[in-house]
Amino acid sequence: MLKNSLILVLIIGFAATMYSLFASYTPKENLSGVSKHYVENGKEEVGAANLVTAIVLTYRGFDTLGEVSILFLTAAIIGFFLKVEHGDSIVNEKVKRYSEILGTGAKVLIPMMILLGVYVFVNGHLTPGGGFQGGAIIASAFVLMFIALPHHTISHKVLSVVESFSGLGYVLIGVLGVVLAAGFLDNQILSLGTFGTILSAGAIPVIYILVGLKVGTELTGIISNLKEIQNEQE
Numbered sequence: 094m095l096k097n098s099l100i101l102v103l104i105i106g107f108a109a110t111m112y113s114l115f116a117s118y119t120p121k122e123n124l125s126g127v128s129k130h131y132v133e134n135g136k137e138e139v140g141a142a143n144l145v146t147a148i149v150l151t152y153r154g155f156d157t158l159g160e161v162s163i164l165f166l167t168a169a170i171i172g173f174f175l176k177v178e179h180g181d182s183i184v185n186e187k188v189k190r191y192s193e194i195l196g197t198g199a200k201v202l203i204p205m206m207i208l209l210g211v212y213v214f215v216n217g218h219l220t221p222g223g224g225f226q227g228g229a230i231i232a233s234a235f236v237l238m239f240i241a242l243p244h245h246t247i248s249h250k251v252l253s254v255v256e257s258f259s260g261l262g263y264v265l266i267g268v269l270g271v272v273l274a275a276g277f278l279d280n281q282i283l284s285l286g287t288f289g290t291i292l293s294a295g296a297i298p299v300i301y302i303l304v305g306l307k308v309g310t311e312l313t314g315i316i317s318n319l320k321e322i323q324n325e326q327e
Contacts, residue, residue, distance in 0.1 A: 140285035141218040141294035147280075149223070150300050154267060154278030160225075161307060165260065168311040172318050199241030206234035214305030218294040224304025231305070232312035239320045247317055252310045259307035266296055266303070 124132060131148055141147035149157050207230075214227030238245055270279035280295030287293055 136288065139280055139294060139297065140288055141280075141297055142289050143218055143220060143223075145221075146217050146223045146297060146301065147294065150297050151278055151280050154270075154276075157278075157304070158263070158267065161260070161263065161304065164308060164311050165256075168256075168314050171315050195241045199237050203234045203238055206237065207231055210234065210305065210309065214301045215298060216291070217301040217305075218297045219289065219291070224301040225308050227301070227305040228308025228310075229312060231309035232316065235313045236316050239316060247313065249314065249317065252314045252317070255306055256310040256314070259303040259310070263300065263303045263307065266300055270296075 131144065131152065135141070135144045135147050139147040139151050210227040210230035210233075212227075213222035213230060214224045217223030217227065235247060238247075266282070267278045269282050270277050273279075273282045275281070278296075278300065280297045280300070283295045283299070285293060285295050291298070
């Protein structure tokens with residue numbers, strides 16, 4: 094009875110807090126100075142139909158670099174603490190064979206999910222999405238593989254090479270923006286092309302390809318490490 098009463102009090106308190114926040118909320122009808130500049134000049138300055146990606150990768154490129162760095166550190170720390178004895182060669186013989194329905198479904202869905210992830214980050218400058226979203230979709234495909242096809246593995250060396258290449262490429266493009274254009278990750282080191290087409294927005298499509306590969310490999314590496322340490326303990 095006391096436990097239920099405490100839960101009820103917490104729920105009422107939370108509801109009262111949320112009500113006070115929403116009751117006092119007044120939407121902004123006018124953009125601030127910086128936001129107004131993005132909206133009014135984003136199309137001409139960066140040439141991206143998806144203005145959100147333009148802001149994330151150009152105007153706020155250092156923020157994106159920090160986010161990618163945090164994800165890299167997270168993957169590195171998890172890999173360090175979940176270091177397994179046999180690495181890529183570890184195979185748990187006790188893992189039960191997957192069902193035919195699950196295995197067949199996974200084999201059909203995994204390539205489609207990877208293709209969708211690639212589509213999302215390649216078209217990130219045109220439609221909602223981008224490198225982080227596309228990379229997460231690709232990582233989800235490998236999560237499905239680890240669940241549905243437990244005997245399948247992925248080489249950590251391949252993940253490391255792709256992750257290192259994409260990270261280095263991202264930084265190099267950022268430096269080229271400083272040298273050849275107006276600042277770090279300035280996408281105008283390449284031609285802005287025709288607005289609304291796949292070959293537009295300067296270097297943004299290239300940057301998002303690199304970000305998508307980096308995010309996908311890092312998240313896949315985290316899941317792979319978790320899978321391997323579980324197999325080693327069983």
